[in-house]
Amino acid sequence: MVETKVSKSQTKSTSQLEKPPSLMRGLMLSKITSWVLFILLSVLAVVQLLPLVWLFFFSLKNNQEVFNLSPLAFPTEPKWENYVTVWTQGNINTYFFNSVWITAASVLLTVFVASFVTFAITRMKWKWNKLVLGLFMVAMMIPIHSTLIPLFSFYTTIGIMNHPLALIITYSAFNLPITIMILLGFYYTLPREVEEAAIMDGCSVHRLFFTIILPMTKPVLATTAIINMIYNWNEYVFVNTFISSDRFKTLTVGIQNFIGQYSTDWGAIGATLMISIIPILLAFFVLSNRIVEGITSGSVKG
């Protein structure tokens, strides 16, 4: 009895109430359980990362090494030239820069337009604001394939088929709902006193929005920008449908075509895939907290 008491008090002082107050045996058991769970989570982490590690390794090999070495053996002489070759010969550089500027332009357009409408919905007084918000939220459930044919014919009619503009406006429209959703939570928490003071001072709504509200939302703007960036960078169906000339293709469709032509050269394929995912991985490395925040705030509050 006394022993139990002692061990109990010790447990409390060492683990700071984190573990349920239990007997020695229970404690041992929970320690084993927590190790088992930790190993389980680690295995899952390996499963999630292993294909990418394998990709990185075979991007540095030639076919002979891919076929003969063990899949997870680092090549003896890494073939970094695979990267140089595909960058210059496979048109990958053009695709890469197209991806960069089309992504950037779409992100800018989306974030601005979404900020305007979120400001009007959350801060201004009008009858239809809930209805308009609902319109954007329902749009999230709409399959893009149900819009493809009309968009195809619309863009052909107005002459922006096979032009980056078709991508930029399509990306912006389809990313508005998620962007508004992320902005919404932040806008609701902005204190009303700020606006009141500004308006009392005779500030116009435009000045209020551009010089006071917009700068205040900088942190959440960064979150929406990075989420938008990931979506646009990775987008495939619209590019595949709207863009036919190599000059305007982005990385996703570009590398798909490239791989179609060089389907037997594993090293080249690995290198192109690595080039297409490195910017995203870098962004994740630097901004992982923002990405996590964007993904959770975009769906948990739904």
Place this chain on the structure above:
Amino acid sequence: MLYDFKKKGEHEMDKVMSDKKVILLYVLPALILIMTIVYVPIILTGYYGLLKWDGIGEKTFIGLDNYSKLLTDSMFWKSTYHSFLLAAFSVISLGAYLLVSVILSGKIKGSNLFRKIYLVPMLLSSVAIAQLWMKVYHPTNGVMNRFLLSIGVENPPLWLADTSIVLYAIFLPIIWQYAGFYILIYYAALKNIPESLVEAARIDGASPWQIAYKIKVPLIAGVIKVTIVLAVVGSLKYFDLIYIMTDGGPNGASEVMASYMYKQAFRMNDFGYGSAVGFFLLLIALTVTWLIRKLTATKEEVQY
């Protein structure tokens, strides 16, 4: 005096912030975008379904011909079945994600790092994932079959060429891709539960599993509903990996609704029939969303 001043201020504020012209100016750009790119097209899809049209030439009105053809098109129903099968798999895997998240939200070392690692596949483009997994499944040089051969399995399957397993072979990377997304959402929701509630149950002598099963999971029921809708609708409209890895093949064994629609329109140039398929896809997605919401509706929201 002060009261008057405040009242006047509020009045002024109301006047400025309800200026119709300004509101219109702020709402219109987004509204025009979403209307022209999303809402008008889905209505047009329904209309185009009534036409015989190759996408370039004359449009001929043929009434409900495309829609009645759809009802008896066994390939369409097969692809619909595949889409629902994917939806079922996605929902089942939600259970596993929930379990992982419950473990993760306990006092586990490195939980922040874990959830970020899990998220990595979600950030990659479907082209990269598809190409990578095509290599994983490569009959002779892919890691999958090399592993199977090394542990003594003779004649490992031709994953993407075998009509009986190709669909499941594609489900695997899809589930791999989205695991981190759902784990992240559940984790965030679980972390939102006030520590005091969990502590109270603990003092009452509840075991960690009882706490998870009887307290934590019911408290995030709202989030679970949202993820079910996301997983089901996401599955029903799923396209990318299937289109890139197998193009619905071999012999339609991995065809889903979206890939079937794409094939009809942009490969067969039958824009009328493709539109009908696209419109059905829309109806199914919206109906299922509505149905799930209705079936899981509860009168009161969980309060804590």
